[in-house]
Amino acid sequence: DAKTTQPPSMDCAEGRAANLPCNHSTISGNEYVYWYRQIHSQGPQYIIHGLKNNETNEMASLIITEDRKSSTLILPHATLRDTAVYYCIVRDDKIIFGKGTRLHILP
Amino acid sequence: EPEVTQTPSHQVTQMGQEVILRCVPISNHLYFYWYRQILGQKVEFLVSFYNNEISEKSEIFDDQFSVERPDGSNFTLKIRSTKLEDSAMYFCASRGNGEQFFGPGTRLTVL
Numbered sequence: 641d642a643k644t645t646q647p648p649s650m651d652c653a654e655g656r657a658a659n660l661p662c663n664h665s666t667i668s669g670n671e672y673v674y675w676y677r678q679i680h681s682q683g684p685q686y687i688i689h690g691l692k693n694n695e696t697n698e699m700a701s702l703i704i705t706e707d708r709k710s711s712t713l714i715l716p717h718a719t720l721r722d723t724a725v726y727y728c729i730v731r732d733d734k735i736i737f738g739k740g741t742r743l744h745i746l747p
Numbered sequence: 748e749p750e751v752t753q754t755p756s757h758q759v760t761q762m763g764q765e766v767i768l769r770c771v772p773i774s775n776h777l778y779f780y781w782y783r784q785i786l787g788q789k790v791e792f793l794v795s796f797y798n799n800e801i802s803e804k805s806e807i808f809d810d811q812f813s814v815e816r817p818d819g820s821n822f823t824l825k826i827r828s829t830k831l832e833d834s835a836m837y838f839c840a841s842r843g844n845g846e847q848f849f850g851p852g853t854r855l856t857v858l
Contacts, residue, residue, distance in 0.1 A: 683852050689845065732847065737789045
């Protein structure tokens with residue numbers, strides 16, 4: 641399985657865009673990039689996924705570099721409810737959760 | 748919007764007792780999973796289930812654990828003889844062709 645690297649924590653001011661990076665330099669050609677988050681002790685929540693094109697849905701945007709070795713999750717207008725641990729995953733059969741990025745939204 | 752449900756939300760049991768955690772996956776999904784999260788630690792994969800059999804399991808999923816899909820809707824995790832270290836949140840998830848949808852979890856406390 642491809643490994644991912646994420647910063648352990650980030651801060652973002654409420655109302656601003658939160659940009660969460662992820663490195664996945666060993667990703668193979670047919671592996672998708674998935675993002676999930678876990679708010680406190682709730683069940684993990686799917687956010688978005690992509691293969692090589694940029695994607696956008698009602699929650700977020702996903703920017704994948706042309707070489708697919710890294711990606712950025714963008715929450716366009718962060719709110720306090722976006723405070724969570726965000727996980728970048730490159731396989732979505734069994735999910736192996738790393739440490740993720742703990743995002744703090746500052747009021 | 749369809750969702751995965753889990754019961755009970757909290758289960759307290761004595762060490763050595765059997766527990767069954769129940770999940771109702773999203774109705775047209777074919778892939779099912781159990782994960783656990785010990786307090787303060789990361790979410791860990793336990794087992795995946797497809798076509799009425801286990802497709803993959805982790806080292807954590809030893810002989811004390813079993814899974815079953817007894818009817819067309821429920822997906823259960825049984826722990827035969829609970830240990831103190833089984834205390835954790837247990838999350839069920841299901842998947843169609845894409846992302847996994849997780850339930851709210853069952854908090855298992857073993858005394």
